[in-house]
Amino acid sequence: MELFSLEGKTALITGASRGIGRACAIALAQAGANICLVLRPPSDSTQDITSADLKDGEDPYSSVIPTSALLSAISSTSTGPAKGIHVSVVYADISDTTSPADSGSGVKSVFPRALKVVPAEQIDILVNCAGIQRRAPSVEFPESFWDDVLNTNLKSPFLLAQAAGKHMLPRQSGKIINFCSLLTFQGGLTVPAYAASKGGLGQLTKALSNEWSSQGVQVNGIAPGYIATDMNEALLNNPARLQQLNDRIPAQRWGTPGDFAGPILFLASQASNYVCGEVLVVDGGWMGR
Template identity: 45%
Template structure:
């Protein structure tokens, strides 16, 4: 039955940036599909997300770590393997954003945005990929962005990093598809999260954005749930190197 292909019973997932927003919604969706989930947070604890997972009858693990620390990815993967003994699904969601004109963009902001949004994605994918290749199967889902395709305004580091995420997704897929590991990405549109708070609170920018979205609304974290479960499941076994856009129709305009 086709619905069985979407089940994640017995699978183990690691979701970064899962304390709230997109990461929390994805982690809970994976649990609802049957997976046990290790949830990572940094400035905010993922305990609440873990509690939601436990309420759904799945096991969880709360992890903390700063993605600016190059040792964090290894600690997250090792802790997940120590707790569950396997890692079937990695969702690279942790991210940050800094807004400023390009001529005034601070070097530290550039470094932090690229380190968190791109370099940590690479480190986690490499670590998880080694384990998955040894087992002959696995799913890696990177969270890209509309700015993987467009340049944006006042976000040069974020656009550069998210463009890199899309290309890294394709590069890893080229190497690992024949080894049983699917590497794909989701590119969310304008979502109602902390990262877009400044835009949503700006009446002019918010109106401009909403007028461009055919669906006529900001996306909600739950709007990514179906895409995440699909890419984590056997239903997407022949998908490799794809960046799946979930944007209310933004790129279609």
């Protein structure tokens, strides 16, 4: 099990307030990693807040999991985490790709602010999990949708990976994991920006890996299939469509956020040291059918 231990490592996770990102944060913490959660800012505050300050804090954009519940879930899991892990939070709107690093709460401020609150000013693992989807027929697709989706799903992961690369390459060590999609490989219907962003993120994963894997920094992706999270609320509330999809998935069920605990630990740990530029499909067999 030492292969999967993350003791002494620190992970920065976007999209950690709910869904897959939350499950990944908990899994990383259970494996012993310190975790720094990137959450969307409360409207009245953009300050860095550490776990000690967060007992009553909530991510106002999260419909299901208040930050306090996330933190208590992490600290009360029966199998871990290793005692004494450090949990910190940086509030940021990662769709804001223009605000400078030293002001505001845009994506460029995330890495420098995170380094100030994590132990030993060191980040070993970056998980780019935050993502959004906007749906409309392509002929009517609003330009604002395009910009929001591309900024959140592609430009922001690049800017964070770039900051991580500058920090990790001199130490010849680091793991970057990008949350892709089945639409990294397929076009989908009426989600042109999402498909373009996730296709681009898959290629970005390979491009960064090609440059950095010889220097000890591995860049990989995970492509979820149909996962029961808020992102799929409309589908989950449509019983006929749900049944249709279940029938099409070889595993005969939707995935859950917990299905990503294993894949994230694999790609974040030394268990995957020779896996470079790969996008791991976690979809109950959908792609193979």
